[in-house]
Each structure stands twice: as structure tokens, then as C-alpha cells.
Amino acid sequence: MAGNQTRKISAASARAHTRSKQKRGNSFTMIVQIAVGVLVGIFGFVYLAVRAPSPRMCGSPGGPPVTSPRVKLGDGRHLSYKERGVAKDEAKHKVIVSHGFDDSKDFNLPISEELLKELQIYILSYDRAGYGESDPNPSRSVKSEAFDIQELADILQVGQKFYVIGISVGAYSGWSCLKYIPHRLSGVALVVPFVNYWWPCFPLKLSKEAFNKLLVQDQWTIRVAHYAPWLLHWWMTQKWFPSMSAMEGKIEIFSPSDINIIKRMSGTPMEGQEKVRQQGEHECLHRDMMAAYGKWEFHPMDLSNPFPNDNEGSVHIWQGYEDKAIPFELNRYLSEQLPWIQYHEVQDAGHLLIYNATYCESIFKALVSS
Ligand SMILES: *[C@@H]1O[C@H](CO)[C@@H](O)[C@H](O)[C@H]1NC(C)=O
Numbered sequence: 001m002a003g004n005q006t007r008k009i010s011a012a013s014a015r016a017h018t019r020s021k022q023k024r025g026n027s028f029t030m031i032v033q034i035a036v037g038v039l040v041g042i043f044g045f046v047y048l049a050v051r052a053p054s055p056r057m058c059g060s061p062g063g064p065p066v067t068s069p070r071v072k073l074g075d076g077r078h079l080s081y082k083e084r085g086v087a088k089d090e091a092k093h094k095v096i097v098s099h100g101f102d103d104s105k106d107f108n109l110p111i112s113e114e115l116l117k118e119l120q121i122y123i124l125s126y127d128r129a130g131y132g133e134s135d136p137n138p139s140r141s142v143k144s145e146a147f148d149i150q151e152l153a154d155i156l157q158v159g160q161k162f163y164v165i166g167i168s169v170g171a172y173s174g175w176s177c178l179k180y181i182p183h184r185l186s187g188v189a190l191v192v193p194f195v196n197y198w199w200p201c202f203p204l205k206l207s208k209e210a211f212n213k214l215l216v217q218d219q220w221t222i223r224v225a226h227y228a229p230w231l232l233h234w235w236m237t238q239k240w241f242p243s244m245s246a247m248e249g250k251i252e253i254f255s256p257s258d259i260n261i262i263k264r265m266s267g268t269p270m271e272g273q274e275k276v277r278q279q280g281e282h283e284c285l286h287r288d289m290m291a292a293y294g295k296w297e298f299h300p301m302d303l304s305n306p307f308p309n310d311n312e313g314s315v316h317i318w319q320g321y322e323d324k325a326i327p328f329e330l331n332r333y334l335s336e337q338l339p340w341i342q343y344h345e346v347q348d349a350g351h352l353l354i355y356n357a358t359y360c361e362s363i364f365k366a367l368v369s370s
Pocket residue numbers: 257260261264348356357358359
């Protein structure tokens with residue numbers, strides 16, 4: 001009897017125990033569900049903030065119209081281009097120009113038609129991938145730039161050899177050509193060329209000092225592009241912290257000579273420049289920064305002289321001593337280490353060096369006269 005009662009009691013307590021266990025189990029499941037829900041929400045929000053919108057491609061329904069000539073590359077992308085100077089078939093020198101950051105094939109190179117005629121120069125400029133009317137390249141890289149240039153030249157039958165001028169960030173196209181298609185080059189001019197602060201060829205102290213000369217907001221932007229490219233779209237579009245100074249029209253990044261040039265240029269309309277970012281800032285500006293400041297497959301000191309014999313061609317760097325966007329110390333160092341590069345440090349010029357007709361013409365003359 002007593003034993004029976006004990007069994008009853010213990011059975012009841014066991015049932016109660018199970019119930020409370022179930023209850024605890026239920027609330028645990030609920031907490032997990034809520035936590036998962038919150039996390040999904042946060043990830044969703046972050047994803048939407050970080051994800052770049054799809055580009056508005058030229059010639060697509062609802063996209064901007066195609067107004068300039070384009071070539072179709074092997075992978076289906078189009079590159080839009082512009083020609084200037086002496087006709088391609090008659091020219092002695094063919095020069096392909098790779099424009100800078102937030103720029104396009106339409107920028108006005110201040111070189112006179114007379115000089116182009118005299119030196120027999122044909123100029124081919126093109127919108128780099130994602131800029132202007134050239135299709136975006138989602139796998140754009142330092143390497144893809146050289147092959148875009150080569151394919152453009154081949155489709156337009158520019159010839160076996162051509163010159164390349166790379167300006168500012170567009171200089172990575174120039175370095176890329178020196179690395180991947182040196183046999184196609186007649187010469188290269190890197191004008192106020194951008195530098196990657198993580199190229200291992202720089203002494204750490206030197207690159208740090210140069211990096212610290214930049215505005216703090218630009219340092220952060222470059223760091224995001226290098227370390228967290230997936231975050232760059234968010235960084236460039238968020239409003240909490242200042243991102244890139246150039247996009248805010250900050251005057252501090254210009255030297256006195258740059259400001260003179262800006263004043264003079266503000267009078268002349270820049271035809272076509274309104275189209276630079278028309279397909280979306282991510283495909284042109286952000287991808288440019290990701291490629292330029294990302295991890296490179298090579299660095300300048302891996303390169304060897306593409307013109308070991310005299311009079312085959314030459315490689316030049318043009319650097320403004322007052323340049324506040326690209327500290328001169330780093331390009332000066334590179335040229336000291338690479339004696340096959342002719343280094344031109346212009347005393348009273350800044351980042352807009354090539355917009356001064358005097359220097360622009362000197363750049364072309366030096367390039368084609370060797
Ligand atoms: C261009 O450079 C030359 C030579 O240094 C200088 O005399 C001239 O003032 C510059 N032009 C402009 C618009 O800055």
C-alpha cells in the first residue's frame with residue numbers, strides 16, 4: 001500500500017517534471033526563434049546597405065542611350081571610344097589614353113591639332129569599364145585593363161604597337177600593360193600616377209609617411225577599398241562619416257596651380273562629362289578603387305625594362321611636386337629604383353598637371369620622340 005502510494009507520487013512528480021521541462025523547452029525554442037529572426041533582420045538590413053544596386057547599362061531598356069562608337073569584346077562587353085588627331089592609317093604614332101578617376105574618354109586633352117599633325121599622332125581614348133558608355137565589368141581588375149586595351153586596339157586595327165598614357169588612377173592600366181602586354185607597347189607615360197600604398201616594394205616608413213599626408217577621410221576610404229572592398233559601396237554612400245574628399249569637391253586636395261587650372265577650366269564646357277557616372281557610381285568609381293587599391297598580382301619592381309635596346313621606346317612618369325592627391329615621394333622612389341623609367345618631377349604643378357597645355361604637349365613630345 002505504502003509502496004503503491006509512493007509510486008503514485010513519484011509518477012505525478014515525474015509528469016510535473018516533464019511538463020516543466022517541456023515548458024522550458026518551449027521558451028528556449030521561442031528565444032532561439034526570436035534571435036534568429038533578429039539576426040536575419042540585421043543581416044538583411046546590412047546586406048541591403050552593403051549591396052550595390054545593379055547598373056543602368058547603356059542601351060538597355062530604361063538605361064542611358066548609346067551615343068558614341070563602341071566595340072564589342074570577346075566576353076560580350078562593349079567599350080566606347082573616341083578618336084582624335086591624324087587618321088589611324090596615316091599616323092606615325094598611335095596613342096591610347098586611359099583616363100583618370102571619375103573621368104571619361106571625353107575629357108579635353110589640351111594638345112593642339114597643329115602639334116598632333118606635326119608629330120603625326122593619332123589619339124584613341126576610351127571609357128574604362130563601367131564609365132561613360134562602356135559596359136561594366138563585374139570582374140574588373142588590374143589585369144583586365146591591359147586586355148581591354150589590347151582588344152580595343154586589335155578590333156580597331158590600331159596596329160601591332162601603340163603607346164599608352166595612363167592618368168592618375170588610370171595609371172594602373174599603364175602598369176598593367178607593362179606587366180601583361182609589354183610586347184605591344186611603343187612607350188608608356190604614367191601621368192600623376194596613383195600609387196598603391198601596399199605595394200611591397202615601398203619601404204614601410206616611406207609609404208606610411210606618404211599615406212599620412214593624405215586627408216584622414218581619404219585614408220579611411222583607401223583602407224576600406226583595400227581591406228573591405230565588399231563594404232566600399234556602403235562606405236561611399238553612407239552619410240555618417242566623410243568618405244572621399246574628391247567626391248565632396250573639397251578644395252584642400254588641390255595645390256595653388258591646380259586651383260588656377262580649375263578656374264580656367266570652369267569657363268569651358270566639358271562635353272560628355274555628364275555621362276561619366278550615368279550607369280551607377282559602383283560600376284565606375286567603386287570598382288576602380290577596389291581594383292587599384294586591392295591586392296596586386298605584381299608590383300612595379302617586379303617589372304623589367306620593356307625596351308632594353310636603345311630607341312625602341314621609353315617609359316615616363318610625370319609627377320607634380322605639389323600634388324596633394326599622390327605624394328611625390330613614392331613615385332620619386334619608384335623611379336630611383338627603376339632606372340629605365342624617365343622621371344619628370346614638375347616643380348610647380350599639382351595633380352591636374354596634364355590639364356596645363358604646356359605640360360600636356362611636353363608629355364606627348366617626350367613620349368613619341370624616343
Ligand atoms: C602652365 O604651366 C606654365 C609653365 O610652368 C605656366 O607658366 C602657366 O601659368 C601654367 N598655366 C596654368 C593655366 O596654370
